Structure formats: structure tokens, C-alpha cells
Amino acid sequence: MRKNIVAGNWKMNKNLQEGLTLAKELDAALKGKTLNCDVVIGTPFIHLASVATAIDLSKIGVAAQNCADKVSGAYTGEVSAEMVASTGAKYVILGHSERRAYYHETPEILKEKVLLALANGLTPIFCIGEVLSEREAGKHFEVVKSQIEASLFNLSAEDFGKIVLAYEPVWAIGTGKTATAAQAQEMHAFIRKTLAGKYGETVANDTSILYGGSANASNAKELFSNPDVDGGLIGGASLGVDKFLPIIEAF
Numbered sequence: 001m002r003k004n005i006v007a008g009n010w011k012m013n014k015n016l017q018e019g020l021t022l023a024k025e026l027d028a029a030l031k032g033k034t035l036n037c038d039v040v041i042g043t044p045f046i047h048l049a050s051v052a053t054a055i056d057l058s059k060i061g062v063a064a065q066n067c068a069d070k071v072s073g074a075y076t077g078e079v080s081a082e083m084v085a086s087t088g089a090k091y092v093i094l095g096h097s098e099r100r101a102y103y104h105e106t107p108e109i110l111k112e113k114v115l116l117a118l119a120n121g122l123t124p125i126f127c128i129g130e131v132l133s134e135r136e137a138g139k140h141f142e143v144v145k146s147q148i149e150a151s152l153f154n155l156s157a158e159d160f161g162k163i164v165l166a167y168e169p170v171w172a173i174g175t176g177k178t179a180t181a182a183q184a185q186e187m188h189a190f191i192r193k194t195l196a197g198k199y200g201e202t203v204a205n206d207t208s209i210l211y212g213g214s215a216n217a218s219n220a221k222e223l224f225s226n227p228d229v230d231g232g233l234i235g236g237a238s239l240g241v242d243k244f245l246p247i248i249e250a251f
């Protein structure tokens with residue numbers, strides 16, 4: 001079944017103590033509340049295990065922001081999907097545009113990461129999105145479709161059913177320039193149609209497609225009111241409970 005999800009992406013912010021404080025504050029703020037969405041926080045690797053033991057995991061899911069494309073072994077500095085899962089994290093953000101751009105993660109590398117995440121019981125939150133020049137050239141649909149095809153369309157329908165997608169137009173990330181609700185809906189509907197073409201209507205309708213890119217308390221309600229926008233992947237506005245809670249409550 002398609003779920004509404006509000007997921008925070010802390011990126012490389014907050015030391016361990018600050019991160020734990022934020023996670024506990026969020027946990028306290030959600031206590032006793034009935035929510036209309038699932039809540040996830042994507043923390044740096046070193047926070048995962050401590051955060052997972054400090055919060056109510058039935059209320060807040062924990063996500064890593066990356067995992068290795070190899071199972072285990074001599075890969076100094078890498079963190080495997082199995083290690084992520086062993087912390088209590090249930091999700092992993094993969095294919096973020098910052099990983100693609102700054103760390104040269106190719107569609108082939110991401111394909112391996114997705115397979116390893118799934119093999120270890122993690123839900124990938126798989127990011128896709130065009131850069132500004134691609135949108136200006138009218139290539140945004142084509143770009144997003146090929147990102148999905150290249151890293152995910154090798155999956156069986158059953159495995160694809162475990163994926164959460166996040167459409168994040170790169171020109172909207174951290175820029176304060178949000179896609180309009182109409183632009184988000186147009187792309188999300190296109191993505192769902194692309195999924196339906198490959199896996200059929202049921203899988204397409206059951207897939208959660210989040211929007212990311214300067215989403216905040218003032219625009220979340222309008223973005224989430226679109227029929228094909230099932231939540232958000234939130235960067236800057238996930239770094240404080242005062243900013244993140246109203247986004248969760250926008251559902």
C-alpha cells in the first residue's frame with residue numbers, strides 16, 4: 001500500500017551529541033500524536049546506532065544516507081548495507097544528487113547499492129531529478145525516466161514494491177527555489193505512468209513518491225495536496241523540530 005512519508009535528510013550536519021538531542025526532541029514532540037504519515041530521519045552513519053536506541057522506532061524510522069556497493073571486505077572507509085541494518089535503521093537514501101555529483105556515483109554503482117540494501121531488508125529511498133540545464137532544455141522527463149530505468153528496472157515487481165522514490169529537482173535542493181506544486185505533480189504523475197508501463201498499475205499506485213528540494217513548513221501543505229505527491233525528503237528544514245514538525249503535520 002502507498003504510504004505518506006516525511007523523511008529528513010540531515011546530510012553532513014550535527015555532531016553526535018547534537019544529533020541525539022534533535023532525535024530525542026523529535027521523539028518527544030511526536031509522543032501521543034496521531035500522525036497521517038510515516039516519519040523517517042536520515043542521519044550520518046555514526047549517529048545511526050545511538051539514535052535508533054534513543055527513540056521510539058515504531059514512530060520514527062531511521063535512515064542511512066548511503067551504503068557501500070560491495071558486500072564486505074577490504075574497502076577502507078566504506079559502510080555496508082548489512083552494517084546499516086544492524087544498527088536498527090530500516091531505510092537508506094540512495095542516489096542523492098550530491099552523491100551522484102560529488103562522489104561520482106553512477107547508475108551502475110547505484111544499481112548494486114539498491115540490490116544490497118534490499119538483500120539486507122532495508123528500504124531504499126531512491127532519489128532522481130534533473131539539473132537546471134536539463135529542465136531548461138525540456139529534457140527533465142527523459143532524464144528522470146532514464147535514472148529510474150538504469151538503476152531500478154532490473155528489479156522484479158516484488159522487489160520494486162519495496163522502493164520509495166524521491167523526486168528532487170537538483171535546481172531546487174538547498175536553493176530556496178521549490179518546484180511549484182504543479183511542476184511536482186506533473187513529474188510525479190509522469191514517474192507513476194513510467195512505473196505502470198513497466199510493472200503495471202498496482203505496483204505504480206502502491207509506490208510512494210516523495211518530493212524534495214526546499215520543501216518547508218510554508219509550502220508542504222500545497223505540495224502534499226497533489227494526488228501523486230506522497231510526502232517529502234526534507235534537507236535544511238529537518239534540522240530543527242520547530243521546522244520539521246509542521247511539515248509532518250502538513251498531512
Ligand code: PGA
Pocket residue numbers: 009168172173174175176212213214215233234235236237
Ligand atoms: P533541501 O534538501 O530541503 O535542503 O533543499 C533536500 C534534499 O537534498 O534531500
